[in-house]
Amino acid sequence: MAKPVFKTQFGSGIVEELKKVTWPTKEQTFRLTVIVIGISLIIGVYIGIIDVLLTKGLELLAKSR
Secondary structure (H helix, E strand, C coil): CCCCHHHHHHHHHHHHHHHHCCCCCHHHHHHHHHHHHHHHHHHHHHHHHHHHHHHHHHHHHHHCC
């Protein structure tokens, strides 16, 4: 049974497009990974602080009733 033409063209199209991709260097990958981890930590701390403040505020509201 012959392979469908669509699948063959699709696969070769993917390979051709991947050849056009400009891949980052190791240094760029490392630097961008550090940036992503740093920003994630900053946002995590920010959300954690907001969570603690909202929790304390709700506790104060609940106690005053």
